Amino acid sequence: MHVLGGEEMEIIEKRQDDISIFKLNGRLDSNTSPRFEEKILEAIKNGSNKMIIDFEALDYVSSAGLRVINKTTKQLKHIEGMLILCSMQDYIKEVFTIAGFDSFLPIVSTCDEALMKF
Protein backbone atom coordinates (compact mmCIF):
# COMPACT_ATOMS: atom_id res chain seq x y z
CA MET A 1 0.00 0.00 0.00
CA HIS A 2 1.42 3.37 -1.00
CA VAL A 3 0.31 6.75 0.16
CA LEU A 4 1.22 9.59 -2.13
CA GLY A 5 0.92 12.83 -0.24
CA GLY A 6 0.35 16.28 -1.63
CA GLU A 7 -1.41 19.45 -0.76
CA GLU A 8 -4.80 18.95 -2.27
CA MET A 9 -4.90 15.28 -3.06
CA GLU A 10 -3.77 12.05 -1.52
CA ILE A 11 -3.64 8.86 -3.57
CA ILE A 12 -3.79 5.55 -1.76
CA GLU A 13 -2.99 2.55 -3.94
CA LYS A 14 -3.90 -1.01 -3.02
CA ARG A 15 -3.74 -4.27 -4.90
CA GLN A 16 -6.38 -6.94 -4.63
CA ASP A 17 -5.40 -9.98 -6.66
CA ASP A 18 -4.48 -8.43 -10.00
CA ILE A 19 -6.65 -5.35 -9.56
CA SER A 20 -5.22 -1.95 -8.65
CA ILE A 21 -7.48 0.17 -6.47
CA PHE A 22 -6.78 3.90 -6.28
CA LYS A 23 -8.52 5.73 -3.49
CA LEU A 24 -8.44 9.47 -4.02
CA ASN A 25 -8.70 11.85 -1.07
CA GLY A 26 -9.33 15.51 -1.78
CA ARG A 27 -9.46 17.22 -5.16
CA LEU A 28 -8.80 16.00 -8.69
CA ASP A 29 -8.23 19.21 -10.66
CA SER A 30 -5.74 20.93 -13.02
CA ASN A 31 -3.10 20.97 -10.32
CA THR A 32 -3.44 17.44 -9.00
CA SER A 33 -4.39 15.53 -12.16
CA PRO A 34 -0.86 15.31 -13.61
CA ARG A 35 0.35 13.50 -10.51
CA PHE A 36 -2.53 11.06 -10.69
CA GLU A 37 -1.78 10.45 -14.35
CA GLU A 38 1.84 9.61 -13.44
CA LYS A 39 0.66 7.17 -10.81
CA ILE A 40 -1.59 5.39 -13.30
CA LEU A 41 1.21 5.23 -15.88
CA GLU A 42 3.51 3.71 -13.30
CA ALA A 43 0.93 1.06 -12.45
CA ILE A 44 0.50 0.21 -16.12
CA LYS A 45 4.27 -0.08 -16.52
CA ASN A 46 4.27 -2.45 -13.57
CA GLY A 47 1.84 -4.70 -15.42
CA SER A 48 -1.50 -3.52 -14.08
CA ASN A 49 -4.41 -3.43 -16.51
CA LYS A 50 -7.37 -3.77 -14.15
CA MET A 51 -8.12 -0.66 -12.14
CA ILE A 52 -10.71 0.76 -9.82
CA ILE A 53 -10.84 4.40 -8.84
CA ASP A 54 -12.60 4.89 -5.51
CA PHE A 55 -14.13 8.35 -5.20
CA GLU A 56 -15.52 8.04 -1.71
CA ALA A 57 -13.16 10.63 -0.23
CA LEU A 58 -13.00 12.85 -3.30
CA ASP A 59 -14.93 16.08 -3.00
CA TYR A 60 -13.98 17.81 -6.21
CA VAL A 61 -13.34 16.90 -9.85
CA SER A 62 -12.86 19.10 -12.92
CA SER A 63 -12.44 18.48 -16.65
CA ALA A 64 -8.69 18.03 -16.11
CA GLY A 65 -9.48 15.00 -13.97
CA LEU A 66 -11.99 13.73 -16.49
CA ARG A 67 -9.34 13.89 -19.21
CA VAL A 68 -6.94 11.74 -17.22
CA ILE A 69 -9.71 9.23 -16.57
CA ASN A 70 -10.67 9.14 -20.23
CA LYS A 71 -7.05 8.66 -21.25
CA THR A 72 -6.67 5.86 -18.72
CA THR A 73 -9.79 4.13 -20.03
CA LYS A 74 -8.34 4.10 -23.53
CA GLN A 75 -4.91 2.94 -22.37
CA LEU A 76 -6.38 0.05 -20.40
CA LYS A 77 -8.70 -0.94 -23.23
CA HIS A 78 -5.67 -1.04 -25.49
CA ILE A 79 -4.01 -3.61 -23.22
CA GLU A 80 -7.24 -5.57 -22.81
CA GLY A 81 -7.90 -4.24 -19.36
CA MET A 82 -10.67 -2.22 -17.76
CA LEU A 83 -11.34 0.74 -15.53
CA ILE A 84 -14.25 0.97 -13.11
CA LEU A 85 -15.22 3.97 -11.01
CA CYS A 86 -17.01 3.67 -7.68
CA SER A 87 -18.43 5.40 -4.60
CA MET A 88 -19.08 8.83 -6.04
CA GLN A 89 -21.01 11.52 -4.24
CA ASP A 90 -24.07 12.52 -6.24
CA TYR A 91 -22.73 15.89 -7.35
CA ILE A 92 -19.49 14.29 -8.54
CA LYS A 93 -21.37 11.64 -10.49
CA GLU A 94 -23.43 14.39 -12.09
CA VAL A 95 -20.30 15.82 -13.73
CA PHE A 96 -19.46 12.44 -15.25
CA THR A 97 -23.00 12.19 -16.58
CA ILE A 98 -22.87 15.70 -18.06
CA ALA A 99 -19.63 14.76 -19.77
CA GLY A 100 -21.19 11.56 -21.11
CA PHE A 101 -18.69 9.32 -19.34
CA ASP A 102 -21.38 7.04 -18.03
CA SER A 103 -21.90 5.81 -21.57
CA PHE A 104 -18.49 4.16 -21.81
CA LEU A 105 -17.30 3.73 -18.22
CA PRO A 106 -18.88 1.55 -15.52
CA ILE A 107 -19.71 3.72 -12.52
CA VAL A 108 -20.94 1.75 -9.52
CA SER A 109 -21.88 2.54 -5.94
CA THR A 110 -19.35 0.57 -3.97
CA CYS A 111 -15.87 -0.80 -4.29
CA ASP A 112 -17.19 -4.33 -3.68
CA GLU A 113 -19.52 -3.97 -6.64
CA ALA A 114 -16.58 -2.79 -8.73
CA LEU A 115 -14.46 -5.77 -7.71
CA MET A 116 -17.25 -8.15 -8.68
CA LYS A 117 -17.36 -6.71 -12.18
CA PHE A 118 -13.88 -7.93 -13.07
Place this chain on the structure above:
Amino acid sequence: MNEGKISFEFRSNLSELDKLHRNLEELRKSLGMSKKAIFQINLAIEEVLSNIILYGYTDKAEHLIKITIWDQNRTLNIRIEDDGIPFNPVEAKVPDLECSLEERQIGGLGCHIMRSLMDDIVYKRRGNKNVLTMKKTIEDT
Protein backbone atom coordinates in the same frame (compact mmCIF):
# COMPACT_ATOMS: atom_id res chain seq x y z
CA MET B 1 -24.17 39.57 2.00
CA ASN B 2 -26.95 41.65 0.47
CA GLU B 3 -25.97 43.20 -2.85
CA GLY B 4 -22.49 43.55 -1.37
CA LYS B 5 -19.88 42.55 -3.92
CA ILE B 6 -16.72 40.67 -3.30
CA SER B 7 -13.90 40.76 -5.80
CA PHE B 8 -10.87 38.59 -6.28
CA GLU B 9 -7.97 38.98 -8.65
CA PHE B 10 -6.16 35.97 -10.00
CA ARG B 11 -2.86 35.79 -11.81
CA SER B 12 -2.95 33.87 -15.05
CA ASN B 13 -1.41 30.78 -13.51
CA LEU B 14 -3.09 27.45 -12.78
CA SER B 15 -1.67 27.45 -9.26
CA GLU B 16 -4.16 30.24 -8.49
CA LEU B 17 -6.96 27.69 -8.57
CA ASP B 18 -6.12 26.77 -4.98
CA LYS B 19 -6.79 30.37 -3.99
CA LEU B 20 -10.14 30.22 -5.78
CA HIS B 21 -11.12 27.15 -3.82
CA ARG B 22 -10.20 28.78 -0.50
CA ASN B 23 -12.02 32.02 -1.32
CA LEU B 24 -15.15 30.11 -2.24
CA GLU B 25 -15.03 28.09 0.96
CA GLU B 26 -15.22 31.39 2.86
CA LEU B 27 -18.16 32.42 0.71
CA ARG B 28 -19.92 29.14 1.35
CA LYS B 29 -19.77 29.70 5.10
CA SER B 30 -20.91 33.31 4.95
CA LEU B 31 -23.87 32.50 2.69
CA GLY B 32 -24.75 29.15 4.20
CA MET B 33 -24.51 27.33 0.89
CA SER B 34 -24.63 23.59 0.42
CA LYS B 35 -21.51 21.60 -0.48
CA LYS B 36 -23.12 20.77 -3.79
CA ALA B 37 -23.82 24.41 -4.70
CA ILE B 38 -20.30 25.59 -3.91
CA PHE B 39 -18.86 22.61 -5.77
CA GLN B 40 -20.81 23.51 -8.90
CA ILE B 41 -19.82 27.16 -8.67
CA ASN B 42 -16.17 26.31 -8.01
CA LEU B 43 -16.18 23.95 -10.97
CA ALA B 44 -17.84 26.40 -13.37
CA ILE B 45 -15.38 29.14 -12.42
CA GLU B 46 -12.41 26.78 -12.62
CA GLU B 47 -13.37 25.65 -16.12
CA VAL B 48 -13.63 29.25 -17.33
CA LEU B 49 -10.45 30.28 -15.53
CA SER B 50 -8.48 27.29 -16.89
CA ASN B 51 -9.52 28.07 -20.44
CA ILE B 52 -8.44 31.69 -20.03
CA ILE B 53 -5.11 30.74 -18.47
CA LEU B 54 -4.31 27.97 -20.96
CA TYR B 55 -5.66 29.40 -24.19
CA GLY B 56 -6.44 33.08 -23.67
CA TYR B 57 -3.09 34.73 -24.19
CA THR B 58 -0.62 35.03 -27.02
CA ASP B 59 2.22 36.33 -24.86
CA LYS B 60 4.14 34.97 -21.89
CA ALA B 61 3.35 37.91 -19.66
CA GLU B 62 1.38 37.47 -16.49
CA HIS B 63 -2.18 38.71 -16.79
CA LEU B 64 -4.78 39.43 -14.17
CA ILE B 65 -8.26 37.93 -14.16
CA LYS B 66 -10.92 39.59 -12.05
CA ILE B 67 -13.80 37.74 -10.48
CA THR B 68 -16.68 39.57 -8.79
CA ILE B 69 -19.41 37.75 -6.91
CA TRP B 70 -22.64 39.09 -5.49
CA ASP B 71 -25.86 37.64 -4.12
CA GLN B 72 -29.21 38.86 -5.44
CA ASN B 73 -32.02 37.21 -3.51
CA ARG B 74 -30.33 33.84 -3.34
CA THR B 75 -29.11 34.00 -6.92
CA LEU B 76 -25.37 34.18 -7.03
CA ASN B 77 -23.95 36.34 -9.80
CA ILE B 78 -20.40 35.64 -10.89
CA ARG B 79 -18.60 37.96 -13.27
CA ILE B 80 -15.26 37.00 -14.77
CA GLU B 81 -13.22 39.62 -16.63
CA ASP B 82 -10.01 38.97 -18.54
CA ASP B 83 -7.95 40.76 -21.17
CA GLY B 84 -7.23 37.69 -23.26
CA ILE B 85 -8.16 37.03 -26.87
CA PRO B 86 -11.88 37.26 -27.65
CA PHE B 87 -13.51 34.04 -26.56
CA ASN B 88 -17.20 33.36 -26.02
CA PRO B 89 -17.75 30.24 -23.88
CA VAL B 90 -21.50 30.52 -24.40
CA GLU B 91 -21.13 29.66 -28.05
CA ALA B 92 -18.13 27.36 -27.86
CA LYS B 93 -18.95 24.18 -29.75
CA VAL B 94 -20.74 21.54 -27.76
CA PRO B 95 -18.44 18.56 -27.69
CA ASP B 96 -19.55 15.43 -29.46
CA LEU B 97 -19.93 13.17 -26.49
CA GLU B 98 -20.04 10.05 -28.61
CA CYS B 99 -16.61 10.46 -30.15
CA SER B 100 -13.24 10.27 -28.48
CA LEU B 101 -12.20 13.16 -26.30
CA GLU B 102 -9.06 13.79 -28.30
CA GLU B 103 -11.18 14.87 -31.21
CA ARG B 104 -12.99 17.42 -29.19
CA GLN B 105 -12.31 21.07 -29.42
CA ILE B 106 -9.79 22.21 -26.88
CA GLY B 107 -11.59 23.60 -23.87
CA GLY B 108 -14.91 22.36 -25.17
CA LEU B 109 -15.59 19.94 -22.36
CA GLY B 110 -15.00 22.59 -19.70
CA CYS B 111 -17.41 25.00 -21.40
CA HIS B 112 -20.01 22.28 -21.71
CA ILE B 113 -19.76 21.45 -18.01
CA MET B 114 -19.99 25.14 -17.08
CA ARG B 115 -23.04 25.68 -19.26
CA SER B 116 -24.75 22.62 -17.80
CA LEU B 117 -24.18 23.65 -14.20
CA MET B 118 -25.06 27.34 -14.35
CA ASP B 119 -28.59 28.70 -14.64
CA ASP B 120 -27.75 31.62 -16.87
CA ILE B 121 -24.65 32.76 -18.76
CA VAL B 122 -24.05 36.02 -20.62
CA TYR B 123 -20.93 36.93 -22.56
CA LYS B 124 -19.92 40.44 -23.60
CA ARG B 125 -16.80 41.76 -25.22
CA ARG B 126 -16.05 45.21 -23.76
CA GLY B 127 -13.08 46.95 -25.39
CA ASN B 128 -10.16 44.58 -24.89
CA LYS B 129 -11.91 42.50 -22.24
CA ASN B 130 -13.99 39.36 -22.17
CA VAL B 131 -16.76 39.74 -19.61
CA LEU B 132 -18.64 36.61 -18.65
CA THR B 133 -21.50 36.72 -16.16
CA MET B 134 -22.91 33.48 -14.76
CA LYS B 135 -25.89 33.06 -12.47
CA LYS B 136 -26.73 30.25 -10.11
CA THR B 137 -29.70 30.06 -7.78
CA ILE B 138 -28.68 28.83 -4.36
CA GLU B 139 -31.22 26.46 -2.90
CA ASP B 140 -31.54 26.36 0.85
CA THR B 141 -29.45 23.67 2.49
